[in-house]
Amino acid sequence: MVAAVRVHKVGGPEVLTFEEVDVPAPGPGQIRIRQAACGINFIDTYFRQGMYASPTGLPFVVGNEGAGTVTAVGPDVTDFAVGDRVAYVITLGGYAEERILPAARALKVPDGVDLAEAGGMMLKGMTVCYLLRRTFKVEKGHTILIHAAAGGVGQIVCQWAKHLGATVIGTVGSKDKGEIATSLGCDHVVYYRDEDFVARVKEITGGALCDVVYDGVGKTTFPASLDCIRPLGMFVSFGSASGPVEAFNINLLQAKGSLFATRPTLNHYAATRPDYEGLANELFEVVRSGAVRIPVQTSYALKDARQAHVDLESRATTGSSILVP
Incomplete structure (x- = not known):
């Protein structure tokens, strides 16, 4: 038996239950791993709330x-093989000391990437990879707007887009978060609580x-975000x-300038093994090069998953957060 965090009924953070579960021996096509870090992401709250259904x-864990x-x-x-360092993403069951994992969803972690770092960067990092390199291919000379620039995804977008030569505009909710975004390559910070972000982007x-x-914010930034986009530009809701x-x-x-709009997910961009490995390898490469840093900002004990969700949903965290079994 190993410790894990399960949901028996959907709802708020209080439905997260710290308990023991049985982890069997791996069957065909499976591996068993002892986890060093479990990433914490907004998608976890969507499953907890029932917005996304557990398969x-x-x-479910x-x-x-x-x-x-x-x-x-x-x-x-x-x-x-036993002893390999691996990471994974989009495979439900992460909040546990040990788990069974489909070998097809495991990724070897290269030397130079810490397991704790890897445990908290795969979802956010591979998301940023497809956003910047697949959904809209950001290149030198582009101007981009990233909402929640000091958040987990936002911090990576700021660094990676700047590395690609883009001008980065980011919205944040506080001066502290503005300093974080600026330190990571955000050229222009907009304080959405005090400023009209559309007017500031135009300025x-x-x-x-x-x-x-x-x-990645959604309801409160739409449709105003459309007024920040040039004709024939793209709105990406992720x-x-x-x-x-x-x-x-x-x-x-059409009225806003014949804009393109898309609602992508990592599931589709990483649906095949080659695509999955391709995104991961691009992420590992840019992290190992030093162009993008994804340090763990907040660590919680596995038993404190409820508090981790409270902090995440109240916007009390920045950057990457993990649970440590």
Whole structure:
């Protein structure tokens, strides 16, 4: 038996239950890992709330990201061996001391990347990779807007987009968060609680607006974000921290400048093994180069998962947070 955090009924942070669960020997196509770190992400709260349904029903172990060391392999697994350092993402069951993992979703962690760092960066880092390199390919000369620039995804976007040569505009909620965003490459910080972010974007760009807006906030920043985008630019909605974007008339995109709008997910960009490995390898490469740093900002004991969710949903955290089994 190992310690884990399970959901028996959907709801608020109080439904997270710290208990013992049985972890069997790995079967065909599976590996068992002892986890060094379990990543904490907003998607975990969506599963906890029932916004996303667990594919295995109730109860389920929450968590979609982690890293650790292989302790056993299934009878037909040849790509991994006991002792390998691995990480994974978009595989429910992460908040646990040990877990069974499909070998097809395991990724070898290269030398130079710490397991604690890997455990908290795969979901956010691979998300940023597809956002900047697949959904809209950011290049030198582009101007981008990233909402919640001091958040987990936002911090990585600031660094990676700046590395690519873009001008980065970021919205934040406080001076402290503004300093964080600026230190990570954000060229212009907008304090959304005190300023009209649309007016500030127009002022910053001299009316030229942005090539792309990346929005993980959702309800409270839409449709105003559309007014920050140049004609033929793109609106990328990748999260719903303030609630989902409500249904809207698609003709609004025409009225705002023949805009493109998309709601991508990592599941689709990493659906095949080559795509999954490709995103991970790009992430590992940019981290190992030093161009992007993803340090763990906050660590919690596994038993404190409830508090971790409270802090995350109240915007009390910045950057990467992990649970340590």
